Amino acid sequence: MIIAVSGKGGVGKSTISSLIIKQLVAIKKLPVLAVDADPNSNLGYYLGVDCTAETVVSDLREDEFKKNPAGISKVEWLNMKMQECIFETAKGFDLLVMGRPEGPGCYCAVNNLLRDFLKKIASYYPFVVIDNEAGMEHLSRRTNNEIDMLFIVAEPTNISFLAAENIKKTAEHLPIKIKKKYLVVNKYQNENIRKIDGLDMIGYIRYNKNISDNFDADNPEINNDIHNVLVKSGIL
Ligand SMILES: Nc1ncnc2c1ncn2[C@@H]1O[C@H](COP(=O)(O)OP(=O)(O)O)[C@@H](O)[C@H]1O
Numbered sequence: 391m392i393i394a395v396s397g398k399g400g401v402g403k404s405t406i407s408s409l410i411i412k413q414l415v416a417i418k419k420l421p422v423l424a425v426d427a428d429p430n431s432n433l434g435y436y437l438g439v440d441c442t443a444e445t446v447v448s449d450l451r452e453d454e455f456k457k458n459p460a461g462i463s464k465v466e467w468l469n470m471k472m473q474e475c476i477f478e479t480a481k482g483f484d485l486l487v488m489g490r491p492e493g494p495g496c497y498c499a500v501n502n503l504l505r506d507f508l509k510k511i512a513s514y515y516p517f518v519v520i521d522n523e524a525g526m527e528h529l530s531r532r533t534n535n536e537i538d539m540l541f542i543v544a545e546p547t548n549i550s551f552l553a554a555e556n557i558k559k560t561a562e563h564l565p566i567k568i569k570k571k572y573l574v575v576n577k578y579q580n581e582n583i584r585k586i587d588g589l590d591m592i593g594y595i596r597y598n599k600n601i602s603d604n605f606d607a608d609n610p611e612i613n614n615d616i617h618n619v620l621v622k623s624g625i626l
Pocket residue numbers: 397398399400401402403404405406576577578595596597598599601602603612
């Protein structure tokens with residue numbers, strides 16, 4: 391099952407992605423594949439792993455494509471290189487950091503291969519959780535997987551609700567299929583929450599000031615809120 395988390399910057403996508411990953415690990419649906427698809431990559435940090443030495447997918451450029459040793463085809467070579475980008479942890483999840491989608495020397499053949507690669511590896515994992523950036527377009531350039539569940543996160547501010555509404559609209563016009571999408575309200579402190587047409591709200595995650603200071607701290611209240619979202623959406 392592929393779960394993607396999207397929303398405006400700062401609403402809590404990485405926090406929520408990491409907490410979802412931890413709950414999936416806790417129920418032993420192992421290994422979970424954590425995909426950091428936000429160019430401002432920090433999911434590893436939230437998950438408490440140091441993966442800075444690992445290759446980021448966007449570092450695989452056209453020149454890499456040309457370095458295939460004799461006897462190994464270019465496609466095989468790039469698949470091997472992509473496989474090397476998967477950071478295996480002893481914590482029940484693997485992490486794949488995508489990096490920046492476009493840049494000098496980025497070759498669209500690489501993106502096409504990445505799409506095929508993601509489709510193939512995703513099938514080896516019972517759960518794939520993608521921490522996405524607000525714009526959904528770059529994701530569709532890099533994966534042709536069906537997304538089973540898209541959580542659009544908003545905090546109780548007008549601007550983040552507007553962003554959520556836009557994401558919902560963009561998502562409807564993407565070439566990738568998204569089976570279900572829900573709104574998740576994060577940092578909730580009993581505000582009045584307005585509705586977004588055609589996007590059901592699946593749950594609230596309460597504001598908790600401790601979470602900003604210590605990601606590893608046990609936050610039973612927030613974990614309970616995340617658990618409810620996972621149960622209500624049929625994931626657990
Ligand atoms: N429920 C919450 N209560 C309090 N602070 C939160 C909550 N969720 C996220 N935060 C804080 O908000 C900030 C942005 O969260 P982050 O997950 O990095 O957002 P995003 O990935 O959407 O940019 C962080 O400082 C994080 O600790």
